[in-house]
Amino acid sequence: MCPGVAALELNVSCPNVREGGIVFGTDPKAAAAVVREAKSHTKKPVILKLSPNVTDIVTMAKAVEAAGADVISLINTLMGMEINIRTRKPTLGNITGGLSGPCVKPVALRMVWQVAQAVQVPIIGMGGITSWEDAVEFFLAGASAIAVGTANFMDPAVTMKICDGLNDYLVQNHIDHIQDLVGKIELG
Numbered sequence: 001m002c003p004g005v006a007a008l009e010l011n012v013s014c015p016n017v018r019e020g021g022i023v024f025g026t027d028p029k030a031a032a033a034v035v036r037e038a039k040s041h042t043k044k045p046v047i048l049k050l051s052p053n054v055t056d057i058v059t060m061a062k063a064v065e066a067a068g069a070d071v072i073s074l075i076n077t078l079m080g081m082e083i084n085i086r087t088r089k090p091t092l093g094n095i096t097g098g099l100s101g102p103c104v105k106p107v108a109l110r111m112v113w114q115v116a117q118a119v120q121v122p123i124i125g126m127g128g129i130t131s132w133e134d135a136v137e138f139f140l141a142g143a144s145a146i147a148v149g150t151a152n153f154m155d156p157a158v159t160m161k162i163c164d165g166l167n168d169y170l171v172q173n174h175i176d177h178i179q180d181l182v183g184k185i186e187l188g
């Protein structure tokens, strides 16, 4: 079934729809139930995408790992809002909406690092990555792969530039494989 699909990513964290994924994405038991249900219907790897709109991201990550998630991806967007001071109305149709891009990077990096300490499954890190330097930070924090969203709106060629920059960084630092960077943050 669906031979071209390598894995399924469950977005239990969309903040942009009323009564949407955010309900599952902020409740560890509900997120775990979604993972279990999905796993019972597919043999493909299930990636669970976490919301940053929680107090304790580690509890969420542990819950979905225990439920069988093969990979965890994070972060989705942070809840934000904006008000037009002339009309005094919210700018967004849904009043609140997802905040992404460079401003969320420190939050995303912190959460990737925290989750990497707590789970065994691989992590796909994202949130505000706009350069190869950002990408290196996510690998060092514990991501095994990265994703780039908002930066594509600013520069559609950004992912190619990030790949080129990563390649140069590896060569210059005599690192054989990108996986050799994963989790190699030095705290001492």
Ligand SMILES: Cc1cc2nc3c(=O)[nH]c(=O)nc-3n(C[C@H](O)[C@H](O)[C@H](O)COP(=O)(O)O)c2cc1C
Binding pocket: 011, 014, 049, 075, 076, 077, 098, 099, 100, 101, 102, 104, 126, 127, 128, 129, 147, 148, 149, 150, 151
């Ligand atoms: C316009 C837009 C649409 C998005 N749509 C989705 C979506 O459908 N499903 C999803 O899981 N995440 C969605 N996201 C979240 C991104 O995949 C990503 O997790 C988040 O924006 C943080 O990464 P970034 O700062 O690189 O964009 C969307 C983000 C943006 C900006």
